[in-house]
Amino acid sequence: MITVINYFxxxxxxxxxxxxxxxxxxxxxxxxHSHNLSPAATKLKxxxxxxxxxxxxxxxxxxxxxxxxxLPTHLPRPLAPDGVKAGFPxxxxxxxxxxxxxNDYLVRNPTATFYVRVEGDSMDGAGIHHGDILVxxxxxxxxxxxxxxxxxxxxxxxxxxxxxxxxxxxxxxxPRYPTIDINPEDPATIWGxxxxxxxxxxx
Amino acid sequence: xxxxxxxxxxxxxxxxxxxPAFKDKPLIVLSNNDGCAVSRSAEAKALGIKxxxxxxxxxxxxRQHGVIACSSNYPLYANMSDRVVNxxxxxxxxxxxxxxxxxxVDLHGFTHLNLTDYGQHMRQRIARWVGLPVCVxxxxxxxxxxxxxxxxxxxxxxxxVLNLAxxxxxxxERIFRNIEVGEVWGVGRCLREKLQIIGIxxxxxxxxxxxxxxxxxxxxxxxxxxxxxxxxxxxTLEDAPADKQQIISSRSFGxxxxxxxxxxxxxxxxxxxxxxxxxxxxxxxxxxxxxxETNPFNPKAAQYSRSITIPLPAYSDDTRQLxxxxxxxxxQLYREGFEYKKCGCMLGTITPKLGLDxxxxxSNNTQNERTIAIMDRINRKYGRGxxxxxxxxxxxxxxxxxxxxxxxxxxxxxxxxxxx
Numbered sequence: 043m044i045t046v047i048n049y050f051x052x053x054x055x056x057x058x059x060x061x062x063x064x065x066x067x068x069x070x071x072x073x074x075h076s077h078n079l080s081p082a083a084t085k086l087k088x089x090x091x092x093x094x095x096x097x098x099x100x101x102x103x104x105x106x107x108x109x110x111x112x113l114p115t116h117l118p119r120p121l122a123p124d125g126v127k128a129g130f131p132x133x134x135x136x137x138x139x140x141x142x143x144x145n146d147y148l149v150r151n152p153t154a155t156f157y158v159r160v161e162g163d164s165m166d167g168a169g170i171h172h173g174d175i176l177v178x179x180x181x182x183x184x185x186x187x188x189x190x191x192x193x194x195x196x197x198x199x200x201x202x203x204x205x206x207x208x209x210x211x212x213x214x215x216x217p218r219y220p221t222i223d224i225n226p227e228d229p230a231t232i233w234g235x236x237x238x239x240x241x242x243x244x245x
Numbered sequence: 246x247x248x249x250x251x252x253x254x255x256x257x258x259x260x261x262x263x264x265p266a267f268k269d270k271p272l273i274v275l276s277n278n279d280g281c282a283v284s285r286s287a288e289a290k291a292l293g294i295k296x297x298x299x300x301x302x303x304x305x306x307x308r309q310h311g312v313i314a315c316s317s318n319y320p321l322y323a324n325m326s327d328r329v330v331n332x333x334x335x336x337x338x339x340x341x342x343x344x345x346x347x348x349x350v351d352l353h354g355f356t357h358l359n360l361t362d363y364g365q366h367m368r369q370r371i372a373r374w375v376g377l378p379v380c381v382x383x384x385x386x387x388x389x390x391x392x393x394x395x396x397x398x399x400x401x402x403x404x405x406v407l408n409l410a411x412x413x414x415x416x417x418e419r420i421f422r423n424i425e426v427g428e429v430w431g432v433g434r435c436l437r438e439k440l441q442i443i444g445i446x447x448x449x450x451x452x453x454x455x456x457x458x459x460x461x462x463x464x465x466x467x468x469x470x471x472x473x474x475x476x477x478x479x480x481t482l483e484d485a486p487a488d489k490q491q492i493i494s495s496r497s498f499g500x501x502x503x504x505x506x507x508x509x510x511x512x513x514x515x516x517x518x519x520x521x522x523x524x525x526x527x528x529x530x531x532x533x534x535x536x537x538e539t540n541p542f543n544p545k546a547a548q549y550s551r552s553i554t555i556p557l558p559a560y561s562d563d564t565r566q567l568x569x570x571x572x573x574x575x576x577q578l579y580r581e582g583f584e585y586k587k588c589g590c591m592l593g594t595i596t597p598k599l600g601l602d603x604x605x606x607x608s609n610n611t612q613n614e615r616t617i618a619i620m621d622r623i624n625r626k627y628g629r630g631x632x633x634x635x636x637x638x639x640x641x642x643x644x645x646x647x648x649x650x651x652x653x654x655x656x657x658x659x660x661x662x663x664x665x
Contacts, residue, residue, distance in 0.1 A: 154374035193265035200664040
């Protein structure tokens with residue numbers, strides 16, 4: 043992309059820093075608002091000044107200044123799909139697929155995804171254990187049977203949501219924990235829906 | 246048409262989202278060093294707590310009314326802000342992120358849509374996905390969108406979204422007649438008083454004034470504001486922000502500091518931060534300015550305040566080199582016997598790195614460049630400050646006071662929200 047620096051009004055001057063690099067052209071050749079060079083510009087005589095140091099540009103009336111397009115310093119290295127080999131081409135060449143990424147597996151909607159850590163054994167029966175990290179997606183509407191993160195009073199809970207006959211309950215997956223009645227209409231109660239879990243294993 | 250999407254009480258709302266104990270409680274977020282309130286929940290506003298109110302003056306009042314005071318948790322706010330912007334990117338190809346809690350969304354050409362519904366959709370999606378309340382102002386110009394947003398926030402009947410196009414000119418006139426001129430974007434307190442003297446005290450009055458007369462009296466900036474209020478676009482959407490021409494990093498110390506060695510550490514860490522930003526935008530700096538000052542609000546203490554600008558022998562983005570130069574500058578400024586409150590640095594003469602030839606950035610720096618690149622990579626992966634210059638010190642006592650900072654819920658594995 044080329045950023046338009048300025049148009050010349052008469053008497054315009056700008057001190058240029060050593061090393062600033064510009065293309066100087068004429069206004070009609072550039073579309074003023076598009077930030078892009080118009081096709082006509084390619085035909086134009088453009089001049090690049092690699093190091094304009096304090097040049098008074100007021101003498102160049104009607105010229106338009108564009109900042110030289112900056113390129114990223116780290117260009118992505120092109121993958122050589124065939125490798126660089128002199129011998130027989132790989133028979134797997136046409137079958138290459140992306141390597142697995144755990145993010146793709148666990149996270150559907152990164153913008154709405156948060157991670158939380160489990161404490162205690164109230165969800166042991168659902169395979170959610172102390173120390174596990176849960177993937178919580180706020181964009182999913184909680185339905186009956188979903189495991190949810192919920193705020194009840196001043197507590198942050200993870201429980202299975204049970205909805206029936208307009209009533210809501212948070213049910214633990216461990217008989218030692220009581221069931222909690224909630225108001226399913228209160229949007230503040232259900233914080234998000236649990237869509238995955240992961241943990242590290244000490245080695 | 247464009248929309249201004251602005252988060253309500255942004256920092257306070259972020260704090261409330263992760264802590265059920267804060268529900269329905271008055272909550273304020275304090276500035277760096279827990280100095281004053283920079284964000285207030287609706288309940289705190291209802292108690293009459295003022296923006297920028299000094300914390301040490303309201304501590305007793307806060308205790309009496311059960312006000313929760315949180316230190317600012319910028320890693321959390323930055324992450325939540327990114328999420329809001331991410332949601333908005335689904336609504337328009339062109340967005341100007343105006344501040345941490347406000348974005349302009351270009352709705353130009355979306356004539357096939359009911360923009361009020363579209364705004365409502367954004368608002369509800371941000372509330373659900375990100376968990377933050379926002380208001381939306383929709384109008385033909387930035388100034389009007391800002392104003393609509395303000396009205397949507399204050400007046401419940403709009404349900405968080407005000408699209409000016411939904412209202413007839415007579416209705417708009419009536420709405421604007423009831424809003425004080427100081428609420429207009431760019432009209433500060435000083436300007437407001439001057440306008441009131443000549444009888445312009447409402448938005449409606451400013452809008453119906455003659456732009457040329459305004460220009461003669463107040464200058465071109467306010468003229469532009471008047472024209473924008475009249476519906477003429479004077480400020481365009483800047484969706485590709487220009488590189489910063491100056492990078493400033495400056496902070497108050499957590500306590501008064503007298504020793505040069507402490508200030509050295511603080512300055513080194515500010516320069517490190519500034520250099521990280523410099524490299525992020527792929528630029529180099531040609532000069533560095535350093536300043537040092539005592540606390541001007543403490544009338545009993547002896548006052549001292551100096552600054553120095555040092556041109557660099559060659560453009561640089563090397564943290565270690567800039568620290569060397571910066572610390573030399575600090576040595577020139579420092580005088581014994583003062584209680585210092587603040588120091589800072591500003592990188593200037595900033596230029597894109599690409600396109601500089603070798604005489605300007607000496608090429609024998611490849612080794613240094615690699616070192617810095619590796620430091621950046623390690624710090625990105627394992628968190629800021631994992632690898633740092635020894636000049637920053639290891640056990641800073643000058644660090645900001647952040648007495649009650651919430652966990653980095655979204656940026657540190659060790660600080661995730663805990664559920665039971």
